[in-house]
Amino acid sequence: MQTEQLNGVVSKPAYSPVELNPKSSFHLFIAEQAVTGEMQSLFDGCGVDKESAVYSDASDSRLLESLAAMPLTGTLYLAGSEPFIWRVASHARQAGLRPDQIRMMVPVSRERHLFCCHCYQITEGVTYSPFICSGCGLSLEVTDHFARLHSAYFGYQANAEDSSDMPEKREVG
Amino acid sequence: MRVAPKEIQSFRDDFTYSNSAEAIERFPFPFAEDEYRYSVNMEPHLPKGGEGSAYEHFLDIDEHYLSEMAERELVLKEMPHRCLAMPHMDLACWDMVERIMVSLSEDYPDYFSLIRDGDHWSWENKLLNIKDQFTFGDSSSLPMPPLDYIGRQMQGDFALLDQREGDLFLDAGIITCPADWSLAFDAGMSFKEWHGPVPMAHGEGIFERALKYLIAIPVGKPVRRLNWTLTVNARMDTSPEKYHEWGHERTSVTPENVGEKVYLRVELQVLDRMPRSNAMMFSIRTYLLSLEDLVTNKEWAVRMHRAMKTLPEPLINYKGLTRFHGTVVDYLAQFDPVN
Structure with missing residues (x-):
């Protein structure tokens, strides 16, 4: 099978520390199950319009509504397991968000x-x-x-x- | 002389597939140098090699046409998801219908005919006894979705790549003879993502350069490249979906049967810009040649030996050759005077 490699598979997501987007007029923080410490400190450090919510289901209808209502200058921050954050990101792309509007934190679990x-x-x-x-x-x-x-x-x-x-x-x- | 489609042979179970002397002669042998190395080996897809060559026409119809269409039917009957088109790819699918019907009817008028009267099109495929009238662009006027319809009449796999954000996305395809990749899994991936598992080339910047080249291809200037692997038995459907059924064949190669059992599998890949959708049509035309047929050409035998002997370990593993690569090299050595 096509899976043996020397340098690692480039489709495997790489995560780096997340910073607030200073150009953003609105910040939406979405976490799975519980807000992580990293997300809490980002949230606390954020002065302008902001909102945070916790969902267990990446396809929750209220979550999809808030993604659809995101302004063009808004930024979405995601915390949780890897499958959760990528599923929400996928919904966000379908709702019209650009890749640079989505920031993912290091997954909370390696599952x-x-x-x-x-x-x-x-x-x-x-x-x-x-x-x-x-x-x-x-x-x-x-x-x-x-x-x-x-x-x-x-x-x-x-x-x-x-x-x-x-x-x-x-x-x- | 051109090779005419012959009676149906099988790519599974009893593997009756065989190449005529003419088919061997026109086989697109991929190794231009003794030592194998990666490169962005693309060239304009222009006619080459004269009448009867695999590069004579935009799309190559050969003696295996009926066999490959019968094989595709078998795959799609069991796994209809091997043909997939995201909703935003509808226009690209129609682009592809036009490109294929126009080029087939111009290049093979004895087999295919197309009459266009505005949007009212009449298509005839004499090889498969298909005769349909439809409204171009109206998917409800065809007996099945456009990609499925035309894909069942063409040798080789087809993918349609959506171009946006300076990248190419694998958003549609009919993939029934892949060299070990899954359309269902790779659907929606960007160019670099779907090449994710390929070893060595990422570090060398191959994919960045290839992508830059590809997104700049204009309408009417298709390009081609050859890719290759080795397949045990004349199995067209070496998909991951079926790997649990064919994987064990890789342990069946012996010094006695290697010549007839191992096939050089070559993909003639063509990338062509679609005029309405701006998508890229990516055709992957697969040719299979047993090693014992290959070595009837003395030049190929020598080159094949040297290319296999110098193949880097990561590529041997990536291409799935680990269990029989040594047997192949030993077999080919007898045809190389240097040994």
């Missing part, structure tokens, strides 16, 4: 969503590889190839070439 290329099921809470697919039950090699549309990493059967040759269990992060 991944894993896309099974054989049955297209997405398995949640993946922290090691190989990992059993919740759809078809195959042991999947967890790769670093990330699809923003699915907010998930690419997985394929780990021992398809030789059933007796199962890779050793390793943590992914």
Whole structure:
């Protein structure tokens, strides 16, 4: 499979510390489950129009409404798990936000969503590889190839070439 | 002499696929140097090699036409999602219908005909016994969505890339014979994202240069490049979707069967700007040639040996050759006088 590499997979998101956008007239802070310390200090340091909200579901209708109401000069800050922030970012893009209006904090957990290329099921809470697919039950090699549309990493059967040759269990992060 | 479509052969199960002597002769052999290396190896897609060459026409129809169309039917019947078009790609799909119908009817008038009367089009594909009248641009006037409709009549995979924000996005495609990539997973990705797993080239700036070149391509100036890998058995559908079914074939190569079992898989990739949508049509035309057919050309045999022998380890792994690469090199060595 197309997953062995020297320099890392460039589709794997890289995160850097988030700063307030000084040119923004409105700041919307969205967190999954709970506001993180990093987000709280950004929020506290923000003087102008601001709003914060916590959602457990990235597709919550109130969240989608607030994304649709974002002004052109607004900035969106996201905190939570990786699948959550990318799903909200995807909704934000659909609502017309530009990439430079969206700022993501380092994910709070290293748990991944894993896309099974054989049955297209997405398995949640993946922290090691190989990992059993919740759809078809195959042991999947967890790769670093990330699809923003699915907010998930690419997985394929780990021992398809030789059933007796199962890779050793390793943590992914 | 041109090769005419022959009877249906299979790319699965009993693998009856074979190349005639003429098909071997016109095979687009990809190695221009003894040592393999990465490059942005693009050139204008202009006719080359004269009558019967794989580069004679914009789209190449060869003796495997009926076999490949039958194989595509099998894949799409089981997995209709292997053809996908995001709603904003509708215009690009129609651009593609026009580009393909016009070029096929001009280049292969014995097989295809197109009569245009304003938006009222009549299309005939004599090879597949298809005859339809439709309204150009009106998807409800075709028996199936436009990309699906035309894709089932063309050899090779097709992707439509939306151009925006100085980038290309993989937003539509009909992909039934991929060299190990999944349209369902890669859909919507930017140019660099969908090349994410490719080793070595990112550090060398290959993709930045390629993207700059591609987004500047104007209408009417298509470009092409060749890509390659090795496939065990004449399997067209080496998709990740089916990897759990074909992966084990990579352990089936032996010194005795390597010549007939391992195929050089070449993709003739063409990028062509679409006039209405500004999308890029990316066609990936796949050719398969067994090593034992390949070595009937002495020059190719020598070059193939040297290219395989110097292939860097990361590429061997990335292309999935790890389990049989050594067997291939050993087999090819007998045709290289240097050894």
